[in-house]
Amino acid sequence: MREEEEEGTFQFRETAKTQESVEEGVGQQKVYEKRLPDFIIIGMQKCGTTALKYYLEVHPNLLAPDRGEIHFFEKDGNFNKGKDWYISEMPSAGPDSLVFEKTPDYMAVPIVPKRIFELKPDVKLIVTTCDPVKRAFSNFLHLTSVERPIDEVAPGVQFVMNSTFDEAIFAALKKSVGEKNAKLIFEKPDEINEEKREEIRETFTSFASKIWDDNKKFPMPEGLLVKGYYKFLIEKWSQIFPPENILPLNGTLLSSSPWNASRQIEDFLEIENFLTEDKFSRIEDTNFYCIKTNRKKRPCSKPGGKKGRTLETKMSEKAQYALRVFYHALS
Numbered sequence: 092m093r094e095e096e097e098e099g100t101f102q103f104r105e106t107a108k109t110q111e112s113v114e115e116g117v118g119q120q121k122v123y124e125k126r127l128p129d130f131i132i133i134g135m136q137k138c139g140t141t142a143l144k145y146y147l148e149v150h151p152n153l154l155a156p157d158r159g160e161i162h163f164f165e166k167d168g169n170f171n172k173g174k175d176w177y178i179s180e181m182p183s184a185g186p187d188s189l190v191f192e193k194t195p196d197y198m199a200v201p202i203v204p205k206r207i208f209e210l211k212p213d214v215k216l217i218v219t220t221c222d223p224v225k226r227a228f229s230n231f232l233h234l235t236s237v238e239r240p241i242d243e244v245a246p247g248v249q250f251v252m253n254s255t256f257d258e259a260i261f262a263a264l265k266k267s268v269g270e271k272n273a274k275l276i277f278e279k280p281d282e283i284n285e286e287k288r289e290e291i292r293e294t295f296t297s298f299a300s301k302i303w304d305d306n307k308k309f310p311m312p313e314g315l316l317v318k319g320y321y322k323f324l325i326e327k328w329s330q331i332f333p334p335e336n337i338l339p340l341n342g343t344l345l346s347s348s349p350w351n352a353s354r355q356i357e358d359f360l361e362i363e364n365f366l367t368e369d370k371f372s373r374i375e376d377t378n379f380y381c382i383k384t385n386r387k388k389r390p391c392s393k394p395g396g397k398k399g400r401t402l403e404t405k406m407s408e409k410a411q412y413a414l415r416v417f418y419h420a421l422s
């Protein structure tokens with residue numbers, strides 16, 4: 092049972108998660124060991140995956156590595172270290188816990204679903220989705236804030252780092268749906284009719300399919316657009332995993348009422364509904380929620396680490412409108 096404490100914090104129950112080893116009875120002992128994750132948060136980049144991990148780690152039945160992201164399946168350097176290395180990155184867990192990791196880069200890398208399926212075909216997958224327009228801008232701000240020598244980043248990322256958001260989006264549209272359509276979307280968006288929308292959808296889908304089917308990584312700046320085409324990406328993953336093992340989670344729900352988002356996840360994982368509304372408190376300056384807890388070391392005010400760039404910087408009206416028109420065509 093939990094004890095209510097003053098100032099809205101609460102005491103955690105003693106659970107499998109907090110005990111090192113437990114005698115269950117004569118001759119029976121719960122085994123705590125490292126193992127492959129039971130579920131993975133595979134994406135989407137910039138849709139609140141850091142906050143989601145932070146919330147879920149508070150659940151008494153859920154355990155994740157301390158390291159923010161493992162990057163096993165998409166980075167060949169890590170993948171080549173093998174399954175045992177991946178398992179060694181996981182926390183020790185007993186039979187009452189579910190182990191998870193989050194690496195939002197997984198979602199848009201074609202080789203990843205095949206690699207995961209080969210290792211653990213029954214793993215459950217969670218993907219947060221959010222407004223693709225805001226996601227693209229957040230992704231852009233992330234890339235342009237990379238603190239690495241420019242010659243160490245891919246040419247497409249270098250291009251983005253040296254561009255405005257409008258330039259990056261225009262270039263991405265030009266490369267994926269052609270210059271004529273890019274100009275139309277950017278300069279005369281109100282002239283786009285149903286027929287044109289269909290053409291844009293078909294052109295973009297075949298552009299993305301070609302890269303996916305060739306097992307290549309989406310280059311930048313086009314990746315800024317593809318990563319917001321959730322329907323396409325989820326369909327690709329559903330061709331490998333049973334759709335019932337994939338939970339698309341509405342990122343807007345995650346930020347507006349994380350207890351409702353958590354409930355969906357708890358139901359999906361078939362675990363107790365622990366992350367109830369009383370566990371969350373709203374942070375005034377960001378409007379995001381953090382967890383009231385006296386057990387986690389991280390302060391209440393920073394659920395997303397350094398995240399929150401989009402609260403301070405705005406995209407141009409023109410780019411925003413162009414992207415709205417573009418994603419409307421894909422819907």
Ligand SMILES: Nc1ncnc2c1ncn2[C@@H]1O[C@H](COP(=O)(O)OS(=O)(=O)O)[C@@H](OP(=O)(O)O)[C@H]1O
Nearest residue numbers: 136137138139140141142229379395398399400401
């Ligand atoms: N508590 C909470 N709930 C819901 N959403 C939140 C929360 N905190 C942050 N954010 C939003 O998450 C954006 C960062 O997403 P990710 O954590 O997935 O980014 S990353 O892919 O791991 O880099 C981040 O984007 P930016 O504002 O661009 O930083 C926020 O919009």
